[in-house]
Amino acid sequence: MSPIKPLFNKLFNKREERLPLTPNGVLPEGEYYTLLWGIADSYGGMTTVSLERTSAFAREDNRYVTILTFDPKLDPEERGERLRSQGFLDERVQIRNVWHDLRAWPDAMLQRMAGKQKPDQASASDILEAPAKKRDRRSIKLERRNAEGKLLQRDFYSEQGNIVLSDRLDMKTKGEPGGRRLALFNSNGEVIAQWASATSMYMAWMDVVLDGKRSYINVDSAFAANLFHRYRRKNVVVTSVLHNNHLARDPKVEGELYRSKFPLFKNIGAYDALITLTQNQRRDLIEIGFPAGNLHRISNPTEDLDGDTEKPRDPRFGATLARLVSVKRVDHSIKAVARAGHDVPGLKLDIYGEGDEHDSLAELIEESDTSATITLKGHDQKAKKVYLDASFSLLTSVFEGQGLVVLESMSAGCIPIVYDIKYGPAEIITDGVDGFLVPPGDVEALAQTVAKVATMSQEELTTMRRAARKRAADFFEPNIVREWGQVLAELPFGAISRAAFTANAESVEFTGATEAEPVGIDPEGSFEVKIKVEATERGEAIDVPELEDLALAWTFRGTKLYRRVPARIEGDTVTATIPMETFARLPKGVVDFSLVFRTGRRLYQPRVAAGNVELPLDSGKMRAYSTEQDNLSVRLRAVESSDGAAA
CATH class of the missing domain: 3.40.50.2000 (Glycogen Phosphorylase B;)
Known part of the structure; x- marks a missing residue:
């Protein structure tokens, strides 16, 4: 028997020793993962729902499901045992944690982590001073902070007491936050992989865990959903669930999106599917321009509490x-x-x-x-x-x-x-x-x-x-898991596009616009842009492929007000028209434009360049102009009130 076999049993929570399961066929064939940032001692509704749905997948389809976590404070084995003993987690559900795995993995597993930068052995000289005895370094974390208490570095040690990862957050100027480098070490203290962001390191870990197998990942954590829209692999389908309202509660401007979830909303198309819990929210997202084909409604499952409807209760x-x-x-x-x-x-x-x-x-x-x-x-x-x-x-x-x-x-x-x-x-x-x-x-x-x-x-x-x-x-888990199975079965696997795209404006036109007061924008008018799209792959020009969910996206600069309008394409020319009434209620400011589309299971959002269009172009209180970076923007100028003051 291999000497590392017992270790592997521990790493994978003795999964190798589990009896093979025969799924019921409710869900499509593949490995299943739920992605949470962490599982706190006292958690709220989102985590509750996530644990219940994950367990429902395991129960209804008789399969193993894994929860992936990234909180360095989480002990996945202890938390899993506790949740199972409390009845909150099915026995077929395993919890994995990136930091726990890195500390426990042997060199052979660590070596599979693919870095994004060339390993720099000089990273070893930056390691913080640690206890001299190995036994005192087992599974510890050391930190370095500046005088204001801001984190500048953290070093993680393995279960054997070896440095396994050094995370520096002051790479631009030592002692000041800015710039990042994560260096992974083998048991000999050699740097074997390196990244400039934690997300890249997390995704390298996920690649090792998934091991190239056909897999489905659902991202529940809103924070994680802002990051992992970039995780695109030919063997992986990635979905995310929207657990709350998409509109900001206290917006700077009306209609602003929820600020902490803005990266998710802007990158909705990067996920193979975004799941809303209600039809009304799906409808509202479609109304502001998000692609209907990418949005699916699946309710949360609810536990059958088996309430006795006949027993007398105090009505008060x-x-x-x-x-x-x-x-x-x-x-x-x-x-x-x-x-x-x-x-x-x-x-x-x-x-x-x-x-x-x-x-x-x-x-x-x-x-x-x-x-x-x-x-x-x-x-x-x-x-x-x-x-x-x-x-x-x-x-x-x-x-x-x-x-x-x-x-x-x-x-x-x-x-x-x-x-x-x-x-x-x-x-x-x-x-x-x-x-x-x-x-x-x-x-x-x-x-x-x-x-x-x-x-x-x-x-x-x-x-x-x-x-x-x-x-x-209607919301008990058999029905809900069946709905998940139907949606997932429609989502394709396959290669991820490697093409690159540019979007250059060919013409910009205001139509039907006047100097109408008080807004200075004719609500009957429109703003039309024609954009030439060019595609390359590995530096060589290619024909523009089929572009799905094609839209012109605009953002009101300095806010999270973001909308999309459908666009059409003929040959390599895209045409998009925005009604002027869209901008009529906005205060003075700047609107920036991007072209948004999916192709080859990948989301693209190239900024619309001004190209050869003659700018600036004025219409009432609107001015289309070229930015310093030669991109197309529209400035909404201040409206004068009846007394001549700027509103």
Whole structure:
């Protein structure tokens, strides 16, 4: 037996010793992976959903599924064992972590990591001073920070006490953040691979883990989704799930996209599919120009809590499960129950969750004199079980991706009372049949609905509980995993395009524009651009291939306002027309343009160059011009108000 066989068994969580499984055929043939950044001790809704869906894949298709993680603090074996013991993770699901693997892998595995830079042996001289004895260096991490506490370097040691990776973040000027180099070492202290970004290193690790096999990866973490749209391999299909609203809550300009997810939205086409949880969100994304063919609606699965719809429950007992943060508006639940309590003595509300609004909510409960009836119960991983006894549940968020707690409540026979927000509730609940929809933000209407439910007859409540359970069944995991299988079966594998493209404007024209006030832009006019596309591969000119999801994208500079308009192509010339009304409500500023399309399973977004177009070109308050980099942009100039001042 090879001396490294026991080590490999440990590395792969004894996967080699597992009995081979025969999948049920619900999902297409291949290896399956879920990508999360990490799994915190106390995690929220996205991680909950991800773990449940991953386990559902394993259960419904009788297959092994692996969760890939990147948090250096995570011990994948310990976390996996804990989650399985708590019933949150199926036995067929394994957790892998890049840092854990690097520390444990033998040289033969490390050597398979493909670097993006030529290894520089001088990296060894930058290693931080470590304990002299090997046993004191096992699996440790050393850090170097500047006077302001900013991280400048971190060195990782293997389980045997050898340096395995040095990550320097001050490559431009030592002592100042800027520039990065990650150097991978073998057990002899030799640099064997090197990268200029952590993402490139992560992808090299993923290549080793996937081992060239036909694989499906779903990216759940929003942070990770901003990074891994670049992971394109001929043997891998990559999808991502959008778990929340795509619009910014406090936009600089109306319609701005969610800032922290902007790289994901801008690169939607780089994924083989983006999954929305609701049809309404899919429709809204299509309306602002994102490609319909790339967007698919698949609901989150919900656990069958097997609620007893017939057992008597106190109709005055309600529950809320939510993070205690501003977007969840838990204060609305408290205020509504407090008001309803004036007409319905004995109302009770248990609130499960933690967050930075805990103290202010506790004060609100005290001020409303409801401390005897409204209780902050804190975090509880099994909090959903309260729905088995509660008569009604409340959801008062500003927005949701879908509102999984609504489905969980209905599964338990607990009647949901929910703000009719984007997204989810209206696609789940039939008002007055299996739950109640309340105008968003209307605390008085919420209070009235709570009072109504709390005073309904047991017969009426039982009828609604049955209807809620019946509706929830549509979202149980067999149906949802089957939908995933249908979508994934349509997504192709195959080579990734290696072509390069340029986009040069051939003509720019404002049509129907006038000096109309007060906006200075004729809403009946249009902005038309003709663009010549040229393609090369390995430096040689090639014919322009078929371009899918072709669009002209524009960004309002300095913001996350990003839209696409469909474009058409004849030969190598693309034509795109943007209605002038698109820009009519924007303040002064600059609009930049890119051509966006997919070909060969790859997303391209070349900036539209000004080319030989005679610029600047003026129309009312708009000026098309060439930037210093010779790219096409449009400046929206200030509008003068009636008193002559710039607006």
